[in-house]
Amino acid sequence: NAGVTQTPKFQVLKTGQSMTLQCAQDMNHEYMSWYRQDPGMGLRLIHYSVGAGITDQGEVPNGYNVSRSTTEDFPLRLLSAAPSQTSVYFCASSYSGNRLATDTQYFGPGTRLTVL
Amino acid sequence: DAKTTQPNSMESNEEEPVHLPCNHSTISGTDYIHWYRQLPSQGPEYVIHGLTSNVNNRMASLAIAEDRKSSTLILHRATLRDAAVYYCILRDVNAGNMLTFGGGTRLMVKP
Numbered sequence: 564n565a566g567v568t569q570t571p572k573f574q575v576l577k578t579g580q581s582m583t584l585q586c587a588q589d590m591n592h593e594y595m596s597w598y599r600q601d602p603g604m605g606l607r608l609i610h611y612s613v614g615a616g617i618t619d620q621g622e623v624p625n626g627y628n629v630s631r632s633t634t635e636d637f638p639l640r641l642l643s644a645a646p647s648q649t650s651v652y653f654c655a656s657s658y659s660g661n662r663l664a665t666d667t668q669y670f671g672p673g674t675r676l677t678v679l
Numbered sequence: 680d681a682k683t684t685q686p687n688s689m690e691s692n693e694e695e696p697v698h699l700p701c702n703h704s705t706i707s708g709t710d711y712i713h714w715y716r717q718l719p720s721q722g723p724e725y726v727i728h729g730l731t732s733n734v735n736n737r738m739a740s741l742a743i744a745e746d747r748k749s750s751t752l753i754l755h756r757a758t759l760r761d762a763a764v765y766y767c768i769l770r771d772v773n774a775g776n777m778l779t780f781g782g783g784t785r786l787m788v789k790p
Contacts, residue, residue, distance in 0.1 A: 567722075594776045605766065605780030606723065613776075621777065653722045657776050665711060666776055670722030 564589050567671035569654050575677045576644040584639040584674050586654030594657045594666070595637040599623065599650040600673075606653060612637055644678045651675050683767045688785040691757045699752040699784055701767030706747050709772040714741065714752050716763040717783070723766065726752065762788045 570585045588595065596611035598621075608621030612631040626648060628640040637656075641648060652674045657666040684702040691697040703712070714726040727734055727741045729750070734741040740753040754761055766783040 596777065598778075598780075605782055606778070607780070608777050611777060655722070655778075659776075665728060665770075665772075667725040668715075668723075668776065668778060670724065673720075673722055 566590065567654055567656055567669050569652075569671040569674050571674060572672070573675050575679065576641070577679050578645060580644050582641050582644065584641075584652055584654075584676070586637045586639065586671060587635050588637075588654075588656040588669070589635065590656065590658070590669070591634060592656035592658050592669075593634070594659060594668075595631065596621070596655050596668075597627070597629065597637070597639045598653045598655065599648075600653060601650050609639065609652075641676075646678045649676060649678045683769060683781055685765075685767055685781065685784045687782065688787065690787045690789060691754075693759060693788055693790050694756050697754040697757045697761070697786065697788075699754075699765050699767075699786065700749065701751070702749045703767070703769055704748045706769060707771065710769040711772065712741065712743060712747075712750050713768045713770055713778070714739070714765060715768060715778070715780075716761075716765045718760075718763045723780075726765070728770075757786075757788045759788050759790060762786055 567588045593614045597609040598606035600606045607623050610629040612618045618629050654671040655668045657668045713728040715723040717723045727739050729741045742751045764783040764785050
């Protein structure tokens with residue numbers, strides 16, 4: 564298994580540009596989520612999905628869209644990039660979407676985004 | 680959400696045990712205690728979790744105080760590869776899969 568994969572690894576955008584961060588998992592996990600990590604900080608939840616066709620907002624959803632058309636993929640879209648969105652973005656997945664607090668979450672390697 | 684308090688940083692010598700403390704005085708009866716760690720330039724990875732009893736796995740041990748207001752992650756023999764930020768996280772059994780990360784403890788391991 565490749566686990567959780569993210570592309571690209573690095574991206575530089577100009578203010579106002581849009582882009583999609585890709586996330587895929589091959590573990591047949593129901594739950595997927597996106598976090599951002601600012602320098603020296605812990606991770607903050609942006610959006611999550613408990614299964615295909617179902618998404619919900621996390622702690623910091625503004626400026627981001629998500630969709631979940633398949634179990635495997637959970638792309639994160641930046642609609643109009645701003646310098647405040649400069650961060651490292653992590654995708655995570657876990658087996659169950661059934662709100663189990665014991666499920667292990669598996670994280671991808673991250674995408675480092677800089678918005679100029 | 681119940682919060683956790685961890686020291687900002689700790690140092691250890693290689694091949695010695697490390698005890699990483701976490702205070703969670705407002706923990707509720709339905710909160711699980713999870714530990715994740717983040718190696719440099721990588722995503723977080725699961726270490727261990729527990730509810731009331733002490734837990735052991737191949738990576739570490741988790742010692743939970745009897746009143747559950749604190750816990751300690753124990754690395755039995757620290758290696759250079761264990762240098763990371765360690766996050767202590769409470770997860771309510773009713774609140775689903777989301778993880779709420781605090782600042783964590785940066786563990787430095789000296790050769």
